[in-house]
Amino acid sequence: MRRGEIMSIEWSRIRWSDRIVHLPDTKNGYSRDVPLSARAVEILLEQRGQQLKRPFPYGIGALTHAWLKVVKTAQD
Numbered sequence: 001m002r003r004g005e006i007m008s009i010e011w012s013r014i015r016w017s018d019r020i021v022h023l024p025d026t027k028n029g030y031s032r033d034v035p036l037s038a039r040a041v042e043i044l045l046e047q048r049g050q051q052l053k054r055p056f057p058y059g060i061g062a063l064t065h066a067w068l069k070v071v072k073t074a075q076d
Helices: 003-007 038-048 060-075
Strands: 020-023 032-035
16 A cells, blocks of 8 residues: 555545455545455554544654654664
8 A cells, every 4th residue: 555545544444354445545546445464454453442533643744754764763
């Protein structure tokens, strides 16, 4: 999944029994279903336990900033 797709996941789009997340609007203009790994389900369940409005309620800018910070730390 693209980072924008991950950041825009909504709880209502997750089909827990099938371990799938439905993406209604993708970059190519088509919807698609993405299978979730066991680890992805685990992370989503952790996020759900925090009672957030969305699994990842952060903007792309925050994600990019965190990623650059991790890369810098790894280079030091």
